[in-house]
Amino acid sequence: MTTAIAQDTITLTINGKTVTAASGKTILQVCRDSGIYVPTLCYDERLEAYGGCRLCLVEVKGQGRPLSSCTTPIREGMEVTTDSDRITRLRKTVLELLLSNHPNDCMLCEKAGACTLQELVYMYGVRYDNYYGEMWNLPKKDDNPFISYDPNKCVLCGRCVNICQNVVMKGTIDMTGRGFYSKPDTAFGKPLTPDICVFCGQCVSACPVGALTEKQARGKGRVGSVERVRTTCTYCGTGCNFYLNVNKGKIVKVTSDYAAPVNKGNLCVKGRFGYDFIQHPDRITKPLIRREGVTDTSPEVLKDPMAVFREAEWDEALDLVASKFMELKNKYGPDSVGGFSSSRCTNEENYLFAKWVRVALNTNNVDNCARV
Amino acid sequence: MSRQISISVCMGTGGLAAGAREVMEMFSVELASAGVETTLHAQKHCDLHRVGCRGFCARDVLVDVSIDGTKTTYEQVTLDRVARIVNEHVVGGQPVEEFAAGVDYHNFEDKQLKVVLSECGLIDPEDIEAYIKVGGYEAAKKVLATLSPQDTIDTIKLSGLRGRGGAGFPTGLKWEFGSKEQASQKYLICNADEGDPGAFMDRSVVEGNPHVVIEGMIIAAYAIGTTKGYVYIRAEYPLAVQRLELALKHARQKGFLGDNIFGRGVKFDIKVKLGAGAFVCGEETALIASIEGNRGMPRSKPPFPAQKGLFGKPTIINNVETLANVTYIIRRGAEWFASLGTEKSKGTKVFALTGKIKNSGLIEVPMGIPLRKVIYGIGGGIEKDRRFKAVQTGGPSGGCIPESLLDTHLDYESLASVGSIMGSGGMVVLDEGDCMVNIAKYFLEFTQAESCGKCTPCRVGTKRLLEILTRITEGKGKANDLVTLEALARDVIDSSLCGLGQTAPNPILSTLKYFRDEYDAHIIDKRCPAGVCKALLTYTIKEDACTGCTMCARVCPVKAITGEKKKTHYIDHGLCIKCNSCYDVCKFNAVDKR
Numbered sequence: 001m002t003t004a005i006a007q008d009t010i011t012l013t014i015n016g017k018t019v020t021a022a023s024g025k026t027i028l029q030v031c032r033d034s035g036i037y038v039p040t041l042c043y044d045e046r047l048e049a050y051g052g053c054r055l056c057l058v059e060v061k062g063q064g065r066p067l068s069s070c071t072t073p074i075r076e077g078m079e080v081t082t083d084s085d086r087i088t089r090l091r092k093t094v095l096e097l098l099l100s101n102h103p104n105d106c107m108l109c110e111k112a113g114a115c116t117l118q119e120l121v122y123m124y125g126v127r128y129d130n131y132y133g134e135m136w137n138l139p140k141k142d143d144n145p146f147i148s149y150d151p152n153k154c155v156l157c158g159r160c161v162n163i164c165q166n167v168v169m170k171g172t173i174d175m176t177g178r179g180f181y182s183k184p185d186t187a188f189g190k191p192l193t194p195d196i197c198v199f200c201g202q203c204v205s206a207c208p209v210g211a212l213t214e215k216q217a218r219g220k221g222r223v224g225s226v227e228r229v230r231t232t233c234t235y236c237g238t239g240c241n242f243y244l245n246v247n248k249g250k251i252v253k254v255t256s257d258y259a260a261p262v263n264k265g266n267l268c269v270k271g272r273f274g275y276d277f278i279q280h281p282d283r284i285t286k287p288l289i290r291r292e293g294v295t296d297t298s299p300e301v302l303k304d305p306m307a308v309f310r311e312a313e314w315d316e317a318l319d320l321v322a323s324k325f326m327e328l329k330n331k332y333g334p335d336s337v338g339g340f341s342s343s344r345c346t347n348e349e350n351y352l353f354a355k356w357v358r359v360a361l362n363t364n365n366v367d368n369c370a371r372v
Numbered sequence: 373m374s375r376q377i378s379i380s381v382c383m384g385t386g387g388l389a390a391g392a393r394e395v396m397e398m399f400s401v402e403l404a405s406a407g408v409e410t411t412l413h414a415q416k417h418c419d420l421h422r423v424g425c426r427g428f429c430a431r432d433v434l435v436d437v438s439i440d441g442t443k444t445t446y447e448q449v450t451l452d453r454v455a456r457i458v459n460e461h462v463v464g465g466q467p468v469e470e471f472a473a474g475v476d477y478h479n480f481e482d483k484q485l486k487v488v489l490s491e492c493g494l495i496d497p498e499d500i501e502a503y504i505k506v507g508g509y510e511a512a513k514k515v516l517a518t519l520s521p522q523d524t525i526d527t528i529k530l531s532g533l534r535g536r537g538g539a540g541f542p543t544g545l546k547w548e549f550g551s552k553e554q555a556s557q558k559y560l561i562c563n564a565d566e567g568d569p570g571a572f573m574d575r576s577v578v579e580g581n582p583h584v585v586i587e588g589m590i591i592a593a594y595a596i597g598t599t600k601g602y603v604y605i606r607a608e609y610p611l612a613v614q615r616l617e618l619a620l621k622h623a624r625q626k627g628f629l630g631d632n633i634f635g636r637g638v639k640f641d642i643k644v645k646l647g648a649g650a651f652v653c654g655e656e657t658a659l660i661a662s663i664e665g666n667r668g669m670p671r672s673k674p675p676f677p678a679q680k681g682l683f684g685k686p687t688i689i690n691n692v693e694t695l696a697n698v699t700y701i702i703r704r705g706a707e708w709f710a711s712l713g714t715e716k717s718k719g720t721k722v723f724a725l726t727g728k729i730k731n732s733g734l735i736e737v738p739m740g741i742p743l744r745k746v747i748y749g750i751g752g753g754i755e756k757d758r759r760f761k762a763v764q765t766g767g768p769s770g771g772c773i774p775e776s777l778l779d780t781h782l783d784y785e786s787l788a789s790v791g792s793i794m795g796s797g798g799m800v801v802l803d804e805g806d807c808m809v810n811i812a813k814y815f816l817e818f819t820q821a822e823s824c825g826k827c828t829p830c831r832v833g834t835k836r837l838l839e840i841l842t843r844i845t846e847g848k849g850k851a852n853d854l855v856t857l858e859a860l861a862r863d864v865i866d867s868s869l870c871g872l873g874q875t876a877p878n879p880i881l882s883t884l885k886y887f888r889d890e891y892d893a894h895i896i897d898k899r900c901p902a903g904v905c906k907a908l909l910t911y912t913i914k915e916d917a918c919t920g921c922t923m924c925a926r927v928c929p930v931k932a933i934t935g936e937k938k939k940t941h942y943i944d945h946g947l948c949i950k951c952n953s954c955y956d957v958c959k960f961n962a963v964d965k966r
Contacts, residue, residue, distance in 0.1 A: 051672035052826045054867045065874075066866060071672035086866075093863040097832040131832075131860070133839035156825060175667055175825060178650070180835040182825025 012078040027069035027080055028056055038082050039091060039120050041208050042157035043070045045258060046167055046265055050158050054094050055120070058082045066090060092124050098155050100131040101180075102209075109153070111210030113223040117155060118209075134180070143191035146199045146215055146273050151183050154211040160184050160203035167266060172197045201272040205256045205265065214253045216273065221247030230257060235270040236343050237350065237370065242267060244275065251275050287317030329361060338365025375440055377408070377418040377462060381449075382434040382493065384425030384579050385572075385611050390432035391450070396422060398451050399435075402458040418462060421502070424580020425572075426493035427734035428480050431473065434493075437461050445481075447473040476752055480731040483750045485712070487720045488696045489736045492580030497615050500622035503583040509628055511702035512590040516636045521551055524595040528698065531706035532718035537563055537654070537691035538766070538795045539871070540717070540784040543698070546688060549678040550596040553686035558598040561682065561689040562589055562642075563659060564605035564612070567651035568767030569818060571798045573722040574692035576734050578605065578612040581696070582619035586642065588695030590633065591702060593640045596688050600641065604659050607646040617644060651768075651822035654796075655870045656681075656689045658824065669824045670870035691796070693722055713739030717783035721794065727764075727801035728755045737782065744778040747801060759804040762886070766795025768815045769875030771882030772808065791882040793875065807904035808887040809894055812879045813841040819876035830873030833864035837877060845905040849895035858884055899966070906950045909965045913954075915940045917962035924954035924963060 010023045014036055021030040026049060031038045041053035049070040057066040061079035066087060069080075081087070098117060106112045120126075141149040156175075161184045164173050172192070176185045186196060204212045226245040233240040241260035245253045254272050256265035263271075277283060288309035290297075297308055312320075328337050339357035341350050350368060357366040381387070381396045399420055403409075408418045426434045431447035437457065438444075444467040446457060453471050461467050486492075495502040503509070515524050529544030550558060562585060566574040578585060589601050605613055620642055623629045631639050645663050652658045653668040660682050662668040681687025690698075697719060701709045712719050717739040723746070726732045730752035737746060743763060747753070754760050762772040765782075771792030773780060780786050784794050802811060820834035840857050843849055861877035861884075868874045884891060893899045900908040913924070913933075920938040925931075932948040935941030943954070955963045 049672075050826075051869055052828070054827050054829055054869065057867055068672050068869070072674065090863055090867045093833075093860065094828045094867065097828055097836065100836060101832055131836045131856075133836050156828070156831060158826070175669070177825065179821050179823040179825060180831060182823075182831065 010074050010076050010078075012074055012076070012080060014080045015082055021074060023074070025074055027058055027060075027067070027072050027074055027078075030074055031058075031069060031080075031082060036082055038069055039123070040070060041116055041120070041155055042159060044159045044163070044206055046206075047159065047162045048166065050162060053155070053157050055091055057087055057090055059084055059087060088124070091120075092126055095121055095124055095126040096130045099126065099128050100133060101135050102155070103135075103152050104128055105153070105210075109210040110213040110218060110222065111153075111207075115210055116208035136183075138183075141191070142215065144193070144197070144199065144215075146201060146269070147192060147197075147204055148213045148215040148218065150211055150213075151185070152211075153209050154183055155209055156182065156184075157208060158184070159206035159208065160212055163202045163206045168198070168200055168202050170198055170200075173203065199269045199273065200267065201269065202266060205267070205272070214273070216276070217245075217253035220250070220252035221245070226252060228255065232346070233267070233271040234344055235268075235274060237345060237347050238262060239346055240267055240271050242271060251278055286311045287314055288312065289317060289320060325361065334362035335365060337361055338363060338367075341366070341368045343368060343370035375417075376438075378436070378438045379418060379420045379462070380423040380436045380438075380494070381421075382424075382426045382432055383422040384429070384576055385609075386425060386429030387432045387434065388611070390429075390448075392422075392433045394451055395433045395435070395449055395454060396420070398454040399458065402455050403462065406458050406463050408458070408462060421496040422498070423494060424492045424497045425489075425576035425734060427484075427489065427576075427736075428477060428731065429733050430731065431477060434473070436493075437467070439465065445473040445477060446471045447477055476731050479752055480733065480735070480750055483745070484736050485720050485738045486736045487700050487712075488577060488584075488693055488722055489580070489734070490700075491584065492576060495581065497580050497582055498618055500583060500619065500626060503581070507703060508583050509587055509626075511699050512587045512594075512628070513634050515591050515594055515702055516634055516638055521595045521597060524591060524702075525551060527706045528595070528701060531701045531709040532713075532716075533694065533697055533701060533709065534717065534784065535691060536693035536697065536721065536796070538793065540794060543690065543694055546678065546690075547592065547595045549676075550598075550686055550688040553679060555686050557600065557683075557685050558596060559682045559685055559687040560589060560593045560596060560598050560601040561656075561659065561663070561687060562601065562603040562692060562695055563654065563656070563689050564603055564609075564692045565647045565654045565659060566606065566609075566692075566796060567654045567822075568796055568798045570726050570800060571724045571767055571796055573724055573734065573797045575606075575609050575612050577692050577696050577722075578609070578616055582612075582616045583623065584696045584699045585616075585692055586619055586623050586629070588690075588698040589642060590628065590640060591698050592688065592690060592695060594638060598688075599639045600643070602643050602645050602663055602682075604645050604647055604653070604663060606649065608649060613644065613646065620644070650824070651818075652824045652870070652872050655872060658870065659689065660687065667824075669826045670872075672869060693797075714781065714783045716785055721782065721797060723765075723782075723797045723799045725751055725799050725801070727799075728758065728803040728806070729753070729801040730755055739783045740781045740786075742779050742781055743773065746782065746799070747778070751801065754801065754803050760801070761804050761806055762802045762808065762811075762883075764792075764800040764802065764811065764815075764879070765798065766793035766875075766878070767798035768818045769793065769872070769878050770795050770798065771878045772802070772811065772886065773882070774886040776886075791878070791885055793878065805902055805904070807845070807900050807902035808883040808890045809841060809845055809900075810902075810904050812883045813838065813845055815879040816841060816876065819872060823872060823876075827867075827869035827873060829864045829867045830869065830876065833860060833868070834873065834876050837861060837864065837880060841880070844891065844894045845900070846907040847894070847898045847905075849891075851895065853895060854884065854888075854891055903965050909950050910945065911943050911948055911950060911954060912964050913941050913943060914962050914964050917960050919960055919962070921959070923957045923959070927953045927957045929953065 008023050011020050019034050039055045042050040051068040051071040056069045058069045059081040136152045138151045165171050173184050226247045228243040240263035241257045243255045244251050258265040289312045291310050294308050341353045354366050381392050383392045433449045435446045435449045456468050525544050525547045533543045534540040564574050629641050647653050650668045653662045655670045658668040658670040677687040710718050720736050720738050722736045725735050735750050762774050764772045777790050780790050787794050816838040820838050823830045825831045861880045864877050865874050893901050918940045925933040930947050930949050932944045933941050
């Protein structure tokens, strides 16, 4: 066993420093694990390495050409340099080229402050005007309630396409066109409609710039003005984690938590866009108990719910439910009652619920809506 | 005793375009009316058949008439010439000298060394028996019967064969990598996605002798240990596709492909996959993506296709010409092949010789031949005996080689040392009338449009390079443009993902190196020395030369030229659109452009 582990370990040097890592890892992964900074735009840990942005280029001794560290597996004795003059110059050129077809629009951009391009341009001190020429002037695509696409800001990192094709397995978008005019889009540029898109917003979560943004969050607060609150999704039992972005007490959007053990930054449409119920005025925030003597609950009467129900405290409501259950159980036997739980509960909640029905109510009449 | 008469009509794409099908039909008609049978065992028997590309497409339709082994080649055969050829030559035994191919043809043909193309103009590409008659499939049979896979690899290694697709990787070594991989399935791919503008080497081989490629694939498959092969071929080559499909069908019927090849229990078959016209799909990882049904985009190497290729399995990709060479190496011996060419570049290479050259067409020469011999020997020199300026080798990603380096040898290393590449074998000759800035711009227009868009340097970098070149040709060049151009060109080469971006700036760097004065003339003097860049030209009429014949005024489409009969004419520069019509029409050289 110990020999097997020894064989699977590779020793290499990065910037003159000796590093040991498991075989099968890429240079970029080892750099990140060792705290060595390598810039990337197209790398997304949820995806297979793409190698397109060319920012993660590093020099490997013996190789004439710089290699993309995200795609190159480590080898025994490899000598890697991540920050030579040559590499820095190439990275700057790449950034300058990206800027030469990117609107100078950070002031109005949703992504400002959280934009990888902005951060790298700042870090490398790259100017806008080194290369000039044709710039895209394409219409913004805003044809659905969730996702806003401004192709002019796209850096062609391919992450949206790859996550849609290989994680969501939906294939709504792909690269279209050739050369300077290639860009991610739907087939024939058709609008995003429910028949081709599930609106999971995975593409938005993958976009390192302001090309794909949450439409509902527009103008409601950028990264500098929001507080991020980590929470667990309440929609189903999977238990996905994410960050609620809160600006002055209002939830403005949901962003991914890449460290989340269950979903690793991935979310579905409900988790990513279904947060508006939380602060909806119609949301019931207290238990309601039917008023004494009211028997008519027809839709007509329910138009004014408070005429039928009254607000109560949790203790009173739970006492009422408990007493009613006991009453039925004592009168008709334990199998006359049962429990039906929701798939929006966590696994732990469902476990506790089943336990409670079986032990407290003495019946096996328990089920969950996810099974229906 | 009956005479052995054979007539072969060139029916490659070039021949067909020149009317070869009609010529062939006319021969049947004329032969029948002259009483010459085209069936076997007749008293007066004549074997009339089609052949593949002969190379000298400019003189199509080419027809060979051979009587008892004495061959006469006729060039530019048209329908009205057929009757005389049949009556005087086939029947009368007297060749029609006035239609026979002249000195150009013989210059072109006799100075070549044909290996890959050796059977292209000889045998009927649609007849497997014709191929078998010249020794076809004997090489594959020999390999399967007497050689182990490792022996086969060793033979190819010994021959020194290097990939003909452009990069020149040793073929035997590539096969060895493939054979050593352990996998449930491996693949062999023949790359017939010839995308360089003006290149038609692979097309001609597949059209002219598809079986030689199939035989090469059988040998390669046996050496690597695979049962599945693909030919990735351009859909724009309908004739090649059709002849390849037919050849595959015949080979299967003969038991040369299938579950039990040559009855030796070896399994191998070939599928044809049509490419949809993307230049980048000539790059092996993009080609693999395309066969898999994905958008043709390259991926980074390593891992190399030999380790992880088609559908994630070990895959060996060889070019058409490489595989054709394999057949001849086995047939004639590794030592014979190694005796051709130079120390590091063995064998021959097929080139598509085009541009401002007298004899343009498809040629095959031994590696290491000096460029001068190709251009002034086989090519017959420059059209209209104008001055040679440069030769561009290696397709759109190649470089331009100036007159001072005309003694450069045609091999991988020598071409690289002068800033060009072998590429797949494009060779465009340029003369004094070509503007080198414009040439660089032309090639960049192609490569930037064909970029797949995946990596930034190629997608945006080639576009910006093209824009700088365009500005220079429009007279809007700035003093520091050449610094920017050169630096960006080097960065694009250094940082692009695949071969397309890594070579696309070559035409810029080589023209900058050898023709920097032309760039300077455009930028500083606002002048195009070759008189090509419209925006920098001014047309004037020389007073002393103008006879007032009014021709220029009559052809001018915008009525910019005025003048009375027999008096000097004038051009209104405000109206002139620089269409060159007046220059072309003037018989007195009175129109001056500079």
